[in-house]
Amino acid sequence: MxxxxxxxxxxxxxxxxxxxxxxxxxxxxxxxxxxxxxxxxxxxxxxxxxxxxxxxxxxxxxxxxxxxxxxxxxxxxxxxxxxxxxxxxxxxxxxxxxxxxxxxxxxxxxxxxxxxxxxxxxxxxxxxxxxxxxxxxxxxxxxxxxxxxxxxxxxxxxxxxxxxxxxxxxxxxxxxxxxxxxxxxxxxxxxxxxxxxxxxxxxxxxxxxxxxxxxxxxxxxxxxxxxxxxxxxxxxxxxxxxxxxxxxxxxxxxxxGGKSAFIVLEDADLDNAAATAALMYRNAGQVCLAGTRLLVHARIAEAFVAALRGYVERLVIGDPRDEATELGPIIHARQVERVEGFVARARQAGAEVLWGGGRHPFGAQYFQPTLLANVAQASEIVQNEVFGPVLTLQTFADDDEAIALANGTDYGLGGVCYGETAHAAALAERVRTGFLWINSFGIRDLAAPFGGIKRxxxxxxxxxxxxxxxxxxxxxxxxxxxxxxxxxxx
Structure with a gap:
């Protein structure tokens, strides 16, 4: 039997x-x-x-x-x-x-x-x-x-x-x-x-x-x-x-894997962009297509971070079997340790923790939604996939710098770009990636192609x-x- x-x-x-x-x-x-x-x-x-x-x-x-x-x-x-x-x-x-x-x-x-x-x-x-x-x-x-x-x-x-x-x-x-x-x-x-x-x-x-x-x-x-x-x-x-x-x-x-860019242009709808950026913490950050590298125009970075903080602070963290929960646990103890290691090494390299940065008190395999600023483009935290609820923040002065940052990793799976539609679409054509969402995230159709380039x-x-x-x-x-x-x- x-x-x-x-x-x-x-x-x-x-x-x-x-x-x-x-x-x-x-x-x-x-x-x-x-x-x-x-x-x-x-x-x-x-x-x-x-x-x-x-x-x-x-x-x-x-x-x-x-x-x-x-x-x-x-x-x-x-x-x-x-x-x-x-x-x-x-x-x-x-x-x-x-x-x-x-x-x-x-x-x-x-x-x-x-x-x-x-x-x-x-x-x-x-x-x-x-x-x-x-x-x-x-x-x-x-x-x-x-x-x-x-x-x-x-x-x-x-x-x-x-x-x-x-x-x-x-x-x-x-x-x-x-x-x-x-x-x-x-x-x-x-x-x-x-x-x-x-x-x-x-x-x-x-x-x-x-x-x-x-x-x-x-x-x-x-x-x-x-x-x-x-x-x-x-x-x-x-x-x-x-x-x-x-x-x-x-x-x-x-x-x-992915290390996708989430680009926020100066002409973006800031509140909508921030609300979508909060979704990057979904499934405790264990999503290959998430835009984990926030690239924000320098003139609007402070306002964007403030809006994003408001959405993150309202995230309900808890038992995933509770219908109200929005952020659950990391899959395995070894994966939690891996995420912790990434954050610790980033801090040692000079990264600033804007929020989060460690385990959440709800349980042993829960990790706080985390945002790291002052990160160098060549740093491990920017270049390698963490696969946890950890985002990085970088700013840019113009479209050319945004493209250089977006394309400056060995990954090329997905991406997000918020801005005036024609502007965002024109910039998206220059991003080296398998797909990119304009003023949106997660729209999928079974008839459309899915996959990445490079690593x-x-x-x-x-x-x-x-x-x-x-x-x-x-x-x-x-x-x-x-x-x-x-x-x-x-």
């Missing part, structure tokens, strides 16, 4: 999901909640044999799943989305307990988005074979054929959303998948397996193997049977994955870009005139 964990009244399996059944492991790792460090249970840790079994199951399931075509896969994926919806309350409460994500954000944002991730790509896949290119010589029928077995590796800051964001196009394209959830927050991915099973996803089409990146993840990405690797996470891990993928010539999509990643996700990655693109060429082979070049 399958063992189950009881997490706040939610029954969830701590075991792997391979070839349509639960598979335990003698080797486990402990899981605790970031809210109060309560032990949630022991989770099966994948060894090489579990990875081998999962990839083997996916390889066996792939031909029949691919042969269904987009039309045959869509009803199954639609049911998958429906089963996620039926478990909405469990997903919300589980990820809040497991990862510290705000319960309100799960209910109103994450779970609806997870369902949409599956449905939208299933629908969009129906259009993949309708592309024909006509030239003078031939008709080119462009096909998107399923690639094979896809490895999906997701991070701990948004386990459910990012898993479905990748699984949606991978499964809709006809691939069979092996998902490795984040070690620090694997439980909603386990619940995702229950939803897939109830929806009738054929055994082996979706497999889930839990474990650490250095062991389980390394075994997965080095498997020669993989056709694709999709990863969201840190730069060091991405380098290791890229090396493994390169050895086997497996295409890899790498969505990595922020390789490739794009979303819309046609996801299908291009998860498919083998084939050109079937039909000549418009009779063709006769000839060795003559005249």
């Amino acid at each position: 399958n063992r189950l964990l009881d997490v706040d009244g939610i029954a969830v399996s701590p075991d792997h999901y391979i070839d349509g059944r639960r598979v335990p492991s003698d080797q486990t790792f402990p899981l605790s909640s970031p809210i109060d460090q309560a032990v949630l249970g022991a989770v099966s840790e994948g060894r090489a044999e579990h990875v081998d079994a999962a990839v083997g199951a996916a390889a066996r399931a792939f031909p029949a799943w691919a042969a269904l075509g987009a039309e045959g896969r869509k009803p199954v994926l639609d049911r998958f989305a429906e089963e996620i919806g039926r478990r909405a309350d469990a997903f919300c409460r589980l990820e809040s307990r497991d990862a510290g994500v705000l319960l309100s954000r799960m209910r109103h944002g994450v779970v609806p988005r997870a369902m949409l991730n599956i449905r939208w790509f299933a629908e969009q896949a129906l259009t993949l074979q309708d592309r024909v290119i006509h030239t003078e010589q031939a008709e080119h029928r462009v096909r998107h054929d399923p690639a094979g077995v896809a490895a999906i590796i997701t991070p701990w800051n948004a386990p459910l959303m990012l898993s479905t964001w990748k699984l949606g196009p991978a499964l809709a394209s006809g691939n069979a998948c092996v998902l490795k959830p984040p070690e620090w927050a694997p439980l909603t991915c386990s619940l995702l397996a229950d939803a897939a099973d109830a929806a009738g996803l054929p055994p082996g089409v979706l497999n889930i193997v839990q474990g650490a990146g250095a062991s389980t993840g390394a075994a997965l990405v080095s498997d020669k049977r993989l056709a694709r690797i999709s990863f969201t996470g840190s730069v060091p891990t991405a380098r290791a994955i890229a090396q493994a993928a390169g050895a086997n010539l497996v295409p890899a999509s790498l969505e990595l 922020s990643g390789i490739g794009r996700e979303g819309g046609d870009w996801s299908f291009e990655f998860f498919s083998d693109v084939k050109d079937i060429v039909i000549p418009k005139k009779p063709f006769r082979a000839s060795f003559s070049h005249r």
